[in-house]
Amino acid sequence: MTPPFLIFLGDVPFAPWSKTGWGLKTWREADCLAQLRLPGCVADLGLPDMTPGEAAACGARTMVIGVVNDGGIVSDSWIASLTEALEAGLDLVAGMHTRLADIPAIAQTARRLGRTVHDVRHPTRSFGVGTGKRRAGRRLLTVGTDCGVGKKFAALAIDKAIRARGIDSDFRATGQTGIMITGRGVAVDSVVADFVSGAAEWLSPANDPDHWDVIEGQGSLFHPAYAAVTLGLIHGSQPDALVVCHAVGRDVLYGFPEYPTPSLTDCMAANVMAARLTNPAARVVGISLNTASLDQAAAEIAIAQAERDTGLPCCDPIRQGADRIVEALLEKG
């Protein structure tokens, strides 16, 4: 995945669906050159708008699909832009369930021009079933009240804060955006269901006793579509520590209005119960609050309220980083 990147936002109808683009903009900003938006696009990363030809002329090497959607589907309305990018000299990177390499117009154009098409969501290896056997090293997993509440961001911020203290840590990507940011990982939602916990075991192998794996969570135990992925990831990760992530103001699951988001305490209880199957010492060590919908004063009130409700350190890692959680994590040993 060669930078610089042109980030393709397509005709994304909901701003939260541009989270792959936002993740790249946030964690690999120097590599993000421009964005490409089609009519109807409601997202804006604040990058210059360019066509593939313009971006290539400015040095871009790769166009990355920066949007997600339920089902991970490549829209027909994108295909002309994707082939245009190949024609302009760019490689393609996507994190959809649909493989770009399975779309004839894209596969043929890429082959004719010698371009690379990389479908990062598709595992490039097979996995065994989970063993449930304990392994050395320490593990933290972010979990959430819903999808798109900041589990990846929290994990990246926690990993950064642990390493800032001179302690060994690895961020373990479990979704397409995390893989694009760090260049490795497994999109666990794309693994055959029988092997999800086995894939999670593989992703965070035995390590030094004091080493932390900070594992990006997926979905939510309270999600009617994605809880299976969440549970397999919990069981295979065998986390010592859980961080519960929530977006303030998200009262129902995004796109599933019949489903209320759980309270922080209900979410904590359900995740701890699930995690204790494979690690009886699992506990929640902090709360990560996405307060993007609030101003600074209201955000501080919401964070203080979450600390009172849960008795745990809480922070918004976008506003504050994750020091507060990491200090408590390392202090308690």
Place this chain on the structure above:
Amino acid sequence: MTPPFLIFLGDVPFAPWSKTGWGLKTWREADCLAQLRLPGCVADLGLPDMTPGEAAACGARTMVIGVVNDGGIVSDSWIASLTEALEAGLDLVAGMHTRLADIPAIAQTARRLGRTVHDVRHPTRSFGVGTGKRRAGRRLLTVGTDCGVGKKFAALAIDKAIRARGIDSDFRATGQTGIMITGRGVAVDSVVADFVSGAAEWLSPANDPDHWDVIEGQGSLFHPAYAAVTLGLIHGSQPDALVVCHAVGRDVLYGFPEYPTPSLTDCMAANVMAARLTNPAARVVGISLNTASLDQAAAEIAIAQAERDTGLPCCDPIRQGADRIVEALLEKG
């Protein structure tokens, strides 16, 4: 899957791994002609032992792999027998994660001879993500304290007992053996993790308000390898009624000796909590006890004890059928 069948038991080292063969012998006995066992095989279905050539001479049309294992792997030690069956004129049917069609020796032999190779565990269609939307019709799902405790048998017996009362019911197969028995279904453990609950929704679509879908459960919420499959199946099935299945004497999970089986009441509570996410009216309506390890008198004591422990009707569907559970189910409405 054309009968009669030669059931291939290979060199299966654990008798419970012959459960596919037992399922066919039990529910399609008239179609089971013979068994093929290799040195080391500990299973015995009580069928005549035949080579593929002998079975073909007696009229067999298909050799079915009648064993399961963790990971669903086709052993190298089986391949000579599988190609021998093709040479003898038999088609092949398997329910492994490994596709027979991906094994060169088998694929080439089948192509040369014009035989059919059917990998029933591999979905032949794609699924959407779960919607979580309620749909008409009534649904019962069997769940369990472990794998291999009788969830499929219980579901088949319950479906039979409902239909015996003149009420519409369909058994919905979710694993390879169930698919082989009924000729349809989806092996949910082979679906990409993001789509497990969507596949379960597809499997038991909206129906008449009084129609029952009796859905075969998979795995266990208490299983470190397979709970993800279990949870996705629960959420997508939206069961009104759950039946908890347990094998008497199974104190630890089969093949996972560090993991104790849960009590019936803990198993009931965890499954009801999971099921109520997508169906707030979900409840446990009965207990299915596999008492194969006991004599008749001890089995009756164990069944009575389970009824006292749970306050629910309990039966061993192999010894007694499922009338006791179905009477209570239909009575309570």
